[in-house]
Amino acid sequence: MKTPSCTLLAEVRAFRQKHPDVRYVDLIALDIPGHFYGKRYPVEMLEKVAAGSPLKLPQNAVLLGVQGGLFKIGDYCFNDGDPDANRRLVPGTLKPVSWESQPLGQMLITSDGTDAPIEFEPREVLARVLQRLQHKGIHPVVAFELEFYLFDKKLANGLPQFPRDPLSDDADDQPNLHIERLSRFSAVLDDMAQTARDQGIDSTVITAEIGPGQFEINFGHSDDALRAADWAALFCRSTRGVALKHGYRASFMAKPYLQFPGSGMHVHVSLYDGAGNNLLAAHQQQPLRHAVAGCLQLLPHCMPIFAPNHNALRRLGGTVNAATRASWGFEDRDACLRIPESDPRNLRIEHRLTSADANPYLVLAAILAGLEHGLETRQEPIAPLNDDRSSGTDFPVEMLDAVRAMQHHTVVRDTLGAEFVDVYCENKRQDHLAFQQEINAREYRWFL
The missing domain is CATH 3.30.590.10 (Glutamine synthetase/guanido kinase, catalytic domain)
Structure with a gap:
């Protein structure tokens, strides 16, 4: 599941060369109700992530309800300290966004294929079945x-x-x-x-x-x-x-x-x-x-x-x-x-x-x-x-x-x-x- 950083780095650099006006890239993943969450990264920081720098987001972002609120589910959300969890970039998904008012890019991220995937992340659930x-x-x-x-x-x-x-x-x-x-x-x-x-x-x-x-x-x-x-x-x-x-x-x-x-x-x-x-x-x-x-x-x-x-x-x-x-x-x-x-x-x-x-x-x-x-x-x-x-x-x-x-x-x-x-x-x-x-x-x- 892991992709060599040189491959991801080449993808990011090729994107920057083709789209020099793009300053930010949305790193996005799907939560349980099917909504995207994530972070907007400066494209130069994305190069660092592609080269191997850690990419972390709150684990409990996956648990958001339909309206975006957090529910108490077992020890998650309120008794676990809201820890970060590692994500990785999904190769081949860095693309320009054409429907926004300013030049922008987006790229999928996921926890599957990391050292400690989130068991309830939707993409990880599917990855386990496929494996x-x-x-x-x-x-x-x-x-x-x-x-x-x-x-x-x-x-x-x-x-x-x-x-x-x-x-x-x-x-x-x-x-x-x-x-x-x-x-x-x-x-x-x-x-x-x-x-x-x-x-x-x-x-x-x-x-x-x-x-x-x-x-x-x-x-x-x-x-x-x-x-x-x-x-x-x-x-x-x-x-x-x-x-x-x-x-x-x-x-x-x-x-x-x-x-x-x-x-x-x-x-x-x-x-x-x-x-x-x-x-x-x-x-x-x-x-x-x-x-x-x-x-x-x-x-x-x-x-x-x-x-x-x-x-x-x-x-x-x-x-x-x-x-x-x-x-x-x-x-x-x-x-x-x-x-x-x-x-x-x-x-x-x-x-x-x-x-x-x-x-x-x-x-x-x-x-x-x-x-x-x-x-x-x-x-x-x-x-x-x-x-x-x-x-x-x-x-x-x-x-x-x-x-x-x-x-x-x-x-x-x-x-x-x-x-x-x-x-x-x-x-x-x-x-x-x-x-x-x-x-x-x-x-x-x-x-x-």
């Missing part, structure tokens, strides 16, 4: 798809407004899949895609989705699963920035409108051995069935990861292509696990349950843990939706129920790490309780 799979000769190839909504830049009484059609200046308030919407919003969408590519992200297909102002951008398949999750995280950051530059808001909020479809994070995963053979396609696709069974078995116990907040749980059920139970099927978008039609070389599982605002590192770690569990236990899955439209198993749709189902599940604790599970579940529990500490207008209308 375990690698030791078993299993090599994932991964592709993310992210849906998001565009809104008008100004809110109306705190509520989102439909984006203005740049050609007619009318609100884009009609749900449809028309490709003309791509043309009408091409300026901002093209800038989002190009900015993603400038960040090193392999962005590919752009789709107008069903909701008004809703779009999807796909990423290429990557045999570096950590880098695939990096792409998803960085895309959310750059997309929000580009949207503001064009006079819009971009949001990956799971369910911004009750009457329209929510936004999901779809993850395609295939598994290969060291010789490049697709493990899922072997023995008449029997490993595929085992992997599906394992994923479905762990899915109800990973719901706080797949639907990480109150709003994300609203997305589940009641609208098109959003599953209400843990299910699977061939070419079936109503299933949690869809098996797209493909040749044996590209046979894969598409995990469709996750909300767009989930943490991509943790989502991928949970999916891979499910696949690994299935390949080891070799159980048969329930009937696919193609054979039985009522097939499926229930999963919790209330956050406190979901947290209880996750925290004490032995396989989840073993595969994702007991310390991480305890910290994550308490973080979600405290966020949920904090969310409840406000009386909204409807409550007064009903009960005053």
Whole structure:
């Protein structure tokens, strides 16, 4: 995991030569709720870090809640002295930032690969799962798809407004899949895609989705699963920035409108051995069935990861292509696990349950843990939706129920790490309780 300092130093020096006007670089990492935290470094100081100087940030920055506050989680935050923890630079991620008002750079940092990685850091959780799979000769190839909504830049009484059609200046308030919407919003969408590519992200297909102002951008398949999750995280950051530059808001909020479809994070995963053979396609696709069974078995116990907040749980059920139970099927978008039609070389599982605002590192770690569990236990899955439209198993749709189902599940604790599970579940529990500490207008209308 460690990269020679000469390689990182060469990357920083090449960046400075290409972008001489950049004075500062944001060193950023993803916390548990999926927000970036970090420090803004003078670029000359970044050279020192690349050459081997220590890079330290508070360990507990990873534990921030959705609103940025700290919760008491075991001895963390209030009884541990708030210690620093080492981070390292992620090679290949130093890129210019084009959406800010001044020239700026950014670079990912992480604790994985350091002498004392933070057990509950999301990227480290995924790195541990990948390392375990690698030791078993299993090599994932991964592709993310992210849906998001565009809104008008100004809110109306705190509520989102439909984006203005740049050609007619009318609100884009009609749900449809028309490709003309791509043309009408091409300026901002093209800038989002190009900015993603400038960040090193392999962005590919752009789709107008069903909701008004809703779009999807796909990423290429990557045999570096950590880098695939990096792409998803960085895309959310750059997309929000580009949207503001064009006079819009971009949001990956799971369910911004009750009457329209929510936004999901779809993850395609295939598994290969060291010789490049697709493990899922072997023995008449029997490993595929085992992997599906394992994923479905762990899915109800990973719901706080797949639907990480109150709003994300609203997305589940009641609208098109959003599953209400843990299910699977061939070419079936109503299933949690869809098996797209493909040749044996590209046979894969598409995990469709996750909300767009989930943490991509943790989502991928949970999916891979499910696949690994299935390949080891070799159980048969329930009937696919193609054979039985009522097939499926229930999963919790209330956050406190979901947290209880996750925290004490032995396989989840073993595969994702007991310390991480305890910290994550308490973080979600405290966020949920904090969310409840406000009386909204409807409550007064009903009960005053």
